[in-house]
Amino acid sequence: MKPKIAVILFPGTNREDESLRAIEAAGMDAFLFRWNLKEDITPFDGYFIPGGWSYEDRIRSGAIASKDPLMQKIKAEAAKGKPVIGICNGAQILVECGMIPGLKGKVETTCFNKLATVNNSTSGSVASKVEMALAPNLDGFWCFWTHLKNSAKTSRCAFNKLYKQGVVFQTPIAHGEGRFTTKDPAVVKQLQENDQVIFQYSTKSGEINRDFPINPNGAVLNAAAICNKEGNVMAMMPHPEVASFNKQLPYFEGHSFEECEQLAPAHLIFQSMKKYIEERKK
Amino acid sequence: MASKVDVELVPLNTFSDADLASFLRKNGLALKPEEAKKAASLIGRNPTITELHIFNIQWSEHSSYKSSRNILKMLPTSAPNVILGPKEDAGIVEFATIDCEKYGIVISHESHNHPSQVVPYEGAATGVGGNIRDVACMGAKVIASADPLRFGDLHGQNKNKTKYIANEVINGIAGYGNPLGIPILAGDIYSNSSFDENCLVNVVCLGIIKEKDIIHSAAPPHAEGYDIIVVGKATDNSGFGGAAFASLILDEKDEQSNKGAVQVPDPFLKNILLRATYAVFEEARKKNIIxxxxxxGAGGIMCATSELCDAGGYGCTLDLDKVHVSMDNLPPYIIACGETQERFTWISPPSFTKTILRIYNENFALPTIAEHAQASVVGKVTKEKDYILTHNGNVVCNAPVDVITSGIRYDREKKESKRDLNEPQLPEPSDYAQEILSVLRHPNVASKKCVYDRYDTHVLGLTIIPPGQADAGLMAPLHGKKPGVALSVDCNPRYNRISPYWGAANAVAESMRNVAAIGAVPSALTDCLNYGNPEIPEVFHDFCEGVRGIADAASKLFYKGTTNPVPVISGNVSFYNESKKGKAIDPSPIIACVGVMPDYSKAITMKLKKAGSILVLLGKRKDELGGSVYYDVHGKLGKNVPLVDFEDERNHIYTIIDAIDKRLLLSCHDISDGGMIAAVAEMMLGADADGAIGAELVLKSSKLSLSKALFSESSGFVAEVAQENLDALRVVGKKYGTEIFIIGKTTTEQKLKINDEIILSIPEMARAWSNGFKEAMR
Structure with a gap:
């Protein structure tokens, strides 16, 4: 049976078409799951939170969606080890609710704890510290192609199982708030020690360079995608779902129709997701 | 017998002309006294104030095309590949037939010039929003948009305001289109001082639809008793009088009140409204509901409902108290005619109404998305062909629906203006390399990457060639299928300043060359005709010449393989674009061309592919530098505007299309701003100015000076062809009688060399081309 993935539609999501397509192309069944559906979300094998600007990005990108009851349910499923990928606005949501980088060792989130503190003063729980944020780019919204390097070890997370370490591939960005940042040097150190920075912005040859436009937003460690400590949740700013087929790559010319329709390197992220689910089931 | 209303009538018949004029002005009505009287005679009694507001909008230039309609008849609008001509909100051209299912491309082209001049961010954003609704309301999935923009002189005396407007317009387009998730596929930007006080913001939008799924802007057959449903944002007083405002000369005195006529964009609501609307399409198709x-848009609820009902042969009654509003005590004419954004009107059989309400109000929860947003039943379709509005239980409008929709016509006077034109006698340059760099640095030639990189060009995942990489953008809208749709926009203001006829004909020809340069077949056109005040005979003459130029070019540049025209299937007219002193903008008949490509995988971009290929030229260089960038660099306009030789143009276009279809070309670029040498330079640089392949040109001509050969903007193409394909290319050329001139070769040395004398390095060209526009915008 094919793995079943819920692609989440929040009000304001705008990347659902290509996200559904990328999941299907990886040999999984994709279902569009609207934020206010009454159906149970637990039977799915994995979750995909696509890009857009959920809830108008009021307050901050992803801030309101991270407090949607649906995210609490997804968080609970993630705690069972199910894979969750958030791309662009989806990444912002995962960071906002503390699932990324999730250094507390549990998939406990800062934001729900905070809510709990506010709502239930008798609980005595203390809001944990915000570990990371996706801050505004140093120079506003940009949409262009970047090179990403798989810097982590193969299979470090659910989404890089099929990438050799050091391999470079192309993926476009389209965001205004994609700068992974933290004020805590200890978090940076832990991310490195834990090998949590999966993809880094790099040159075509894999050199990590902080200059614009190689690093398009000023992200710490040139981070384009960061996973949680357990490796089943990943927040990624660039858009592999629109770099999934060769035809979508820049200047992919002079090839047959069949070659154009073949899967591109960025799509290995979704194929890795499938492999992860299948291995977990065994 | 005169129709009955329950409210006070405006006693027009007792007013003197002067009193009537002042009454109209006091009530914010742009109607002329004689028009108000005409309205009264059509209704058969004095009108109510609501009725006057209705005629004010319906008879505005924007809504009625009162000056232009008679002239627009010249345009060829029908051809065998037209599914729907310019009758409704958008046109539809045949795209492909897959599995016995015929698909069409829906296209709409609008302007939002005055709003963008007054409130650039919101003006541009709502321009995009309105156009997207025009395409969506045909039942289509919206897939792309494009933005032809014209700004004032970025280096001129008004440069600070110009840059402010330009940056805000670009931010508005990005700020609306990006969150909505509609990719930008094409666009262009020209700047010159004629736009200093009146920028142009045109928007083109594309959608895709199966022919059998088209939803018409008409009450369907047997619609008596059907519900009229208003969906979307709650009506407020924003954008009241927008259509009338678009039909007036901008006056700084009125700036504050004009701002109120600009609508307020809400892309967040629109995002969800669009998705809910797609869900309604799907549900209706499942149940075979028509x-x-x-x-x-313009004229709000009144315009939409009267046109829907009239087009179906019906009338209607609307209860304005049932319209969901976000402000108290709105007068009936504002509820009826306000242009609040993010709204649609449905006409639905009562049995399906519940489904529509459920999808918008519950499934997509509009009331939780924006305050008071929802779907509301506001009226009924009636067999009697009257347009009846009630408010607080009183009838406030009661007029035959066709009187409201039929508009008025004017035959405007026209007179050719004297143009004092002459050709400059420029000496041959002492330093050609510097001249080439000056042309590459010119804001109308230089890279626009700093603009289109601010737009989401990949969302939906259907983009094959995004803006910047080629003369046209390309999409494969049916994933997994071969057909591609190309889009390009064009119009050179300086050509039009010299000759409004040839300027328009060139705009058509160039937009077709642009889509051909990637390999697509020019299949349909749209025009947005931006001119000055039509009441000035010289301006109206320019307008008529422009329409004639479009008509000739569209008719004579046959749809490939036929003698049919490339049809004009949608368009818009925008008059009253002029400076405070009354000087009209350069005539701007902006053209968009839709190209169809049977197999997108054959498409090519303009970037050179490898060293050792041959560079060929199609289209002789002629002494046609009038309006050229080269002359502009030297402060001249000139006279010899490029003429379109329709037969040559056709043959060049067909040769390129066939050559690309046979995979004979590696890259291709049409010749336009900056001439042949700018085309070669852009092929070397590529969109990211990171090219690494050089070019060596040998240009020997006895007839033309070298500078004219390099910078003439006569129509043509430069193409890169592998040595082994040259003969095959000549065979294709021969079929169409196209001469193929070899002008040079590509090299590993990263330099542009001309006749071994003029030498430029790629980095110095890249600097000039990459920074010219970017720095001018700072």
Whole structure:
């Protein structure tokens, strides 16, 4: 049976078409799951939170969606080890609710704890510290192609199982708030020690360079995608779902129709997701 | 017998002309006294104030095309590949037939010039929003948009305001289109001082639809008793009088009140409204329900409902108290005619109404998305062909619906203006390399990457060639299928300043060359005709010449393989674009061309592919530098505007299309701003100015000076062809009688060399081309 993935539609999501397509192309069944559906979300094998600007990005990108009851349910499923990928606005949501980088060792989130503190003063729980944020780019919204390097070890997370370490591939960005940042040097150190920075912005040859436009937003460690400590949740700013087929790559010319329709390197992220689910089931 | 209303009538018949004029002005009505009287005679009694507001909008230039309609008849609008001509909110051209299912491309082209001059961010954003609704309301999935923009002189005396407007317009387009998730596929930007006080913001939008799924802007057959449903944002007083405002000369005195006529964009609501609307399409198709559907743009509820009902041969009654509003005590004419954004109107059989309400109000929860947003039943379609509005239980409008929709016509006077034109006698340059760099640095030639990189060009995942990489953008809208749709926009203001006829003909020809340069077949056109005040005979003459130029070019540049025209299937007219002192903008008949490509995988971009290929030229260089960038660099306009030789043009276009279809070309670029040498330079640089392949040109001509050969903007193409394909290319050329001139070769040395004398390095060209526009915008 094919793995079943819920692609989440929040009000304001705008990347659902290509996200559904990328999941299907990886040999999984994709279902569009609207934020206010009454159906149970637990039977799915994995979750995909696509890009857009959920809830108008009021307050901050992803801030309101991270407090949607649906995210609490997804968080609970993630705690069972199910894979969750958030791309662009989806990444912002995962960071906002503390699932990324999730250094507390549990998939406990800062934001729900905070809510709990506010709502239930008798609980005595203390809001944990915000570990990371996706801050505004140093120079506003940009949409262009970047090179990403798989810097982590193969299979470090659910989404890089099929990438050799050091391999470079192309993926476009389209965001205004994609700068992974933290004020805590200890978090940076832990991310490195834990090998949590999966993809880094790099040159075509894999050199990590902080200059614009190689690093398009000023992200710490040139981070384009960061996973949680357990490796089943990943927040990624660039858009592999629109770099999934060769035809979508820049200047992919002079090839047959069949070659154009073949899967591109960025799509290995979704194929890795499938492999992860299948291995977990065994 | 005169129709009955329950409210006070405006006693027009007792007013003197002077009193009537002042009454109209006091009530914010742009109607002329004789027009108000005409309205009264059509209704058969004095009008109510609501009725006067209705005629004010319906008879505005924007809504009625009162000056232009008679002239627009010249345009060829029908051809065998037209599914729907310019009758409704958008046109539809045949795209492909897959599995016995015929698909069409829906296209709409609009302007939002005055709003963008007054409030650039919101003006541009709502321009995009309105156009997207025009395409969506045909039942289509919206897939792309494009933005032809014209700004004032970025280096001129008004440069600070110009840069402010330009940056805000670009931010508005990005700020609306990006969150909505509609990719930008094409666009262009020209700047010159004629636009200093009146920028142009045109928007083109594309959609895709199966022919059998088209929803018309008309009450369907047997619609008596059907519900009229208003969906979307709650009506407020924003954008009241927008259509009338678009039909007036901008006056700084009125700036504050004009701002109120600009609508307020809400892309967040629109995002969800669009998705809910797609869900309604799907549900209606499943149940075989035929609906009427229309965007609410100019004239708001009144315009949408009267046109829907009239088009179906019906009338209607609307209860304005049932319209969901976000402000108290709105007068009936504002509820009826306000242009609040993000709204649509449905005409639905009562049995399906519940489904529509459920999808918008519950499934997509509009009331939780924006305050008071929802779907509301506001009226009924009636067999009697009257347009009846009630408010607080009183009838405030009661007029035959066709009187409201039929508009008025004017035959405007026209007179050719004297143009004092002459050709400059420029000496041959002492330093050609510097001249080439000056042309590459010119804001109308230089890279626009700093603009289109601010737009989401990949969302939906259907983009094959995004803006910047080629003369046209390309999409494969049916994933997994071969057909591609190309889009390009064009119009050179300086050509039009010299000759409004040839300027328009060139715009058509160039937009077709642009889509051909990637390998697509020019299949349909749209025009947005931006001119000055039509009441000035010289301006109206320019307008008529422009329409004639489009008509000639569209008719004579046959749809490939036929002698049919490339049809004009949608368009818009925008008059009253002029400076405070009354000087009209350069005539700007902006053309968009839709190209169809049977197999997108054959498409090519303009970037050179490898060293050792041959560079060929199609199209002789002629002494046609009038309006050229080269002359502009030297402060001249000139006279010899490029003429379109329709037969040559056709043959060049067909040769390129066939050569690309046979995979004979590696890259291709049409010749336009900056001439042949700018085309070669851009092929070397590529969109990211990171090219690494050089070019060596040998240009020997006895007839033309070298500078004219390099910078003439006569129509043509430069193409890169592998040595082994040259003969095959000549065979294709021969079929069409196209001469193929070899002008040079590509090299590993990263330099542009001309006749071994003029030498430029790629980095110095890249600097000039990459920074010219970017720095001018700072």
């Amino acid at each position: 609906l009427g559907f229309k965007d609410m």
